[in-house]
Structure formats: structure tokens, C-alpha cells
Amino acid sequence: MAITIGQSAAAEALDVKDFDVATFVLVLILTIAGFASIYSATYAAQTIDRFSLQLFFGAGGVIVLLIVALLPARWLSIGAYAFYAASIGLLALVLVAGKVVLGQKNWLAFGGLTFQPSEIAKLATIMALGKFLSGDRKLSRPFDIIVASLIVLIPIGLILAEPDPGSAMIYLGLLFIVLLWAGTDIFLLMAVIGPGLVAVMSLFGKTAMLVSVLSVGAIFFFGFRKNLLTTVLAFFLLIGASFSADIIYQHMHPYQRERIDLLFNPEADPLGGGYNIIQTKIAIGSGGVLGKGYLQGTQTQLRYVPKQWTDFIMSVPAEEFGFIGATVLLLFYLTLIYRGLAIASSVRSNFSSVVAIGITGIWLLHVIVNIGMTLGLMPVVGIPLPFMSYGGSALITNMLMAGILMNLYRNRRVMF
Secondary structure, rough: OOHHHHHHHHHHHHHHOOOOOOHHHHHHHHHHHHHHHHOOOOOOHHHHHHHHHHHHHHHHHHHHHHHHHOOOOHOOOOOOOHHHHHHHHHHHHHHHHOEEOOOOEEEEOOOOOOOOOHHOOOOHHHHHHHHHHOOOOOOOHHHHHHHHHHHHHHHHHHHOOOOOHHHHHEEEEEEEEHHHHHHHHHHHHHOOOOHHHHHHHOOHHHHHHHHHHHHHHHHHHHOOOOOOOHHHHHHHHHHHHHHHHHHHHHHHHHHHHHHHHHHHHHOOOOOOOOHHHHHHHHHHHHHOOOOOOOOOOOOOOOOOOOOOOOOOOOOOHHHHHHHHHHHHHHHHHHHHHHHHHHHHHOOHHHHHHHHHHHHHHHHHHHHHHHHHOOOOOOOOOOOOOOOOOOOOOHHHHHHHHHHHHHHHHHOOOOOO
């Protein structure tokens, strides 16, 4: 019997007839585009060793992707909670023995290598959500919503203690996407999103705060037609969020307040905190329609954007290949997102569907936030562009996510 089970698992692992070529090719294209951009950004900066290191991580990531893509799918489900527990342990370890970088204790160092546990914890959280929601869960029941939310809120709490508000924001977006996909009541989701929206709008002044409170309040009253008590409670929650935003702002670290202030007016400190945003926007604009050519971008080669190979990597192809090149890259990202949605819709297992939409949602959120940072539409919160930004933790985690997505596609007809 044991031999039969082992043979079945081996046959499942070696069955490559449903290998997801489309996802694999898209990931390779974006990764190669990242290599080219990192090489350009480090070419004149005498930091070409970063490019070599990224190649190393990329090769290792592809191996990880292929191994995970061919594993028996049930192994992913069986190990979900253990993976999540280990990631929580690593996040807790960061608070005790983490390495501080730019005021944030969010790195662990082993020998000469460092990695960011919050990256791998994103995937672990997705898989734990998938495992929890794969049972007989009804997200119309408050208990199930609370437990699903706690699965995400626990790592958020540890990440905020680092502090790393950018990653925490991604986790909150993930929670919303998964709960929406899993069929949570829209009113409950709006009750979560509405206060956050009002809090953000209040940073623009009293007029924006009042307009947002009235607008979201009108959606609650006219859009959902709940009973009067529920609507009134939701409205007071909005008011509370609007006034709490200023309190939260005052208790932020100085560098976090500076990032928010510079989002609205980067020219207020053109040689300090606003420098990166201003220079990145210049780089993108100077690329024009067709760009200046590979390795010919003046903003990139003259190092006007410090550490351009990390958070602002998109400004490199935008300057060198112009609007056309940047648009093509965005189309590849959109195609990858569409591919993830298609896989999430086609699989038979609830676990597979939740994990697929979670991975797709993480990529979508990263693209939106990173591009928003590059264009000066969002505060600089250190969110990398998937497969393109320099960094071993992010690249290998994204490769791991891609491998799992390919695995789910290969086993889309399997119920587990």
C-alpha cells in the first residue's frame, strides 16, 4: 500500500503534460527585463556585483520554481499551517535579532547573506488562508471572518512593530482581495475599507475629509440599505477614522511623516526627501515615446536616482525605452495578472482557488504601489516591483509563488 501511494505521488509529480508554459514564459520575460534594468542601473555606478548577485538569485529562483511546479499539489495543502507558523516565528525573531536598515528592523542576517522574512511570510499567509477557507467555511458567519482576518492581522502586527508600514499595507490589501474572492458580504468589506479611505483623504485637509465621509456614508445608506442602527454605526466609524488619522500621523516616526508630506509636495525638499521622486519623474519624462536607448539614459548612467536598481527600477526602462517600452512591460504584468485570475477561476479545489487569487493579488498590489511610488502618486514605502527589483528575498519568493501557481494549474482538475 505504501509503495502504491509513493508511486502515485511520484507519477503525479512527474506528470508534465499540463506544464504551465504561459506563466513560465511571462515570469522569464519579466525576470530578464529586471536583469537588463539592474545591469544598466549598476553599469556606471561601479556596483556591477549587484547584477551578478541578482543573476545568482535568479538562477536559484528558477530551480525553485521548477521543483515546486512539479510537486504533488497535496503537499502544498498539507504543509500550509506549518509554513505559516514558521514564518510567524521568523517575523518574531526579526524583532529580537533583526538587522536595522533605514530605521526599520526587518532583515535577518546569516553569515554574509540577509533576507526579509516579511516577503516569504506573504506566501505563508496566503497558503494558511487557503487552508482555512478550504473547509466548510461560510464567510457570512462573523466567526469565520474573524479567524480569516486574524491569520492576516498577526503578521501585520509583527511587521508594524519593525516598523514596515508598506508591507503591512500589502497584507491588508491581500486580506480584502481574498475575502472578496471567497464571497464575503460586500457591506462588511466596505465597513473595513471605508474608514481607511476616509483616514487617507483627511490628510488632504478638512474639505477632502468632509467630502469623503459624506460620499462613503451615502454609499452605506443608499447602496446597501441596511437597518438604521447598522448604517449609523458605520457612519460614526467613518467619523472616528477621519479624526484618528491626525493622531496616528503625529505618532509616526519622523521619516514616515516626511514620506507622507513629500507625497503631496516633493518640491518642498528637492535635495533631501523629495530628491528621489523628483529625479525619477524626470527620468521617466525624459524617455519620451521611444526612449534614449539601452545604457544611454542620462538620469540612470549619471546616477541621479540613488539605488535606482531597487524600488525605482521601472524608471530605467522608462527612460531607455520610453513610453512604448514601459507600456510593453506593464502589458506583460497585466497578462500575468490575467493568467493568475484564469487559474484561480479554473481550479476545482477551494484551497487552490484562494492561493491562486492570493498570489495574483500580491503581484497586482506590488505593481500598483511600486508604479505609484515611481510616478509620485504614492508615498515611498519600499515595495519592490515583482521579478524586476534587485533583492534575493523578493525574487526567490516571487519565483516560489510562480511555481505554486504553475503547480495549481497542472493540478487544476484535482480536488483536495
